[in-house]
Amino acid sequence: MIDSMTITLHVTVPDEGWVERLTDLDDRVDLRVWDFSPPQPSHSVDLAVLPYTVSSAGLRQLDPERIAVIQSQALGYDGVREALPSGVTYCNAVGVHEESTAGLAVALLLASQRQLDVYARERGQWNRRWGTSVADRRVMLLGYGGIGIEMEKRLEGFGAEMVRVAGHRREDERGLIHGTDELPDLLPTVDVVMVAVPLSEATTGLIDDAFLAALPDDAVIVNVSRGRVADTDAIVRQAGRVRYATDVTDPEPLPAVHPLWAVPGVLITPHVGGMSSAMQPRVDRVVRGQIERLLDGRDPHSIVISP
């Protein structure tokens, strides 16, 4: 990709904070600040780190002749393929948000089981209520990628029985991973569904009326995937019988007047799965790794869209 002996690597980062954290880079790296707002730098950019908050629409106006690789700070990249000019390589942020997002997922599960949201809203009252433990429960991991594996690691100490589900039935060293075609048989047997599937045609609206109806009373669904994986109207209809704890909604942001805020047993955080102190050291590590690979003349890691 570049000749590591003679050429400088041109890298852009979204703000000055990045420059301060990356002062110790290799001499061959030319590091500049660019936050993806026009104008695009006039020189060729080998690696451009995308701001965490830029939407895929912001990629449309890029000149692909002067930008080789974009490093996103997000894991999901729905909508990017449609917006990105061809000729640009796009890498997602593997290893940055999985731990933080899985941590929030477990926080949402525990809070819903022990009704922490209710206690928080009742501040000043001493109303004791029985809660539901995670111990003795059957917990489905729906989606067994990076976040699913991190959720499993965190839930292991809680004494739950895990039921792993991915796109296709397979086995790994821990045993069976069910396929999504087995959901109708599995859903009635679980108390908890932890959702961490990528958004795709197959997963859009996956959590619909039939899905919810198959779950036992007082089951809880925890969603840290994408809001559109669930049919919001179906959730509103069945809230009260089943619970829903979610970091993602459809639409997003969820308008103040939306009925999902008001139905019982629904706990919502405003898409903050990746927004924890765990992010910055991990995204720094990813960018340093990419710079090293490019300096070595290797392809970058975690390419999800090739030129």
Place this chain on the structure above:
Amino acid sequence: MIDSMTITLHVTVPDEGWVERLTDLDDRVDLRVWDFSPPQPSHSVDLAVLPYTVSSAGLRQLDPERIAVIQSQALGYDGVREALPSGVTYCNAVGVHEESTAGLAVALLLASQRQLDVYARERGQWNRRWGTSVADRRVMLLGYGGIGIEMEKRLEGFGAEMVRVAGHRREDERGLIHGTDELPDLLPTVDVVMVAVPLSEATTGLIDDAFLAALPDDAVIVNVSRGRVADTDAIVRQAGRVRYATDVTDPEPLPAVHPLWAVPGVLITPHVGGMSSAMQPRVDRVVRGQIERLLDGRDPHSIVISP
């Protein structure tokens, strides 16, 4: 204690639900309902299961001539020694609440780190905030008995560094357990303190102004022990700089007008650590075990006060 070949074991349980769950007991067991309200049964009772909610004061009027062993459904027994007539054996409920209480402790920690209480109270608003992960943090387990060990088990998957502290410095197969005399040196180095010490003279008021002042900014203390382990006024004074997530208060119930409800960064649940679906199967198991031991002529398990 009793001759297992000829004598029936007289057992009392606090309500009819217990009788239904224990229908399959050994023929030699005479099972009756008594909730510890007067009058005490006129026959001798070999094992009396205490209602979960009876306070130690309710033990004063017992006739020790007609009651051999009391099985509590609680783990803590502060105040019992002073109230219990001599001649009665008192067993606490080891193996009943540890998992449930440790589960709530981790729930409180995660909720405070990710501000779930704030989101719950702001329902209807989409205010994204950065949170604090458990990953990369140094977490002190203050108290390393049953609950401390269960907390450790649950926190293991979160990528935190654990610092274990018990009454006296010792080693186990996992390495060093610090003594409480090392707290002044350790507190400035940790981000989280999980409190699960028994209430004693040594632990009353342990979390005082000096303890809190030694912690770094934005540290969080999670208390599932007893309210009096913390100096509530000190917490109120230092809230805002450090956070406090607690299932126990002093006094308890905490009056609606108490300032602890209103200060920032304080999350309170009304002493519900043991109140989860995990309790009933475990307390049933403990009582069945005690009946088996007494029928075999052995001493009961988990004696904390001998006659």
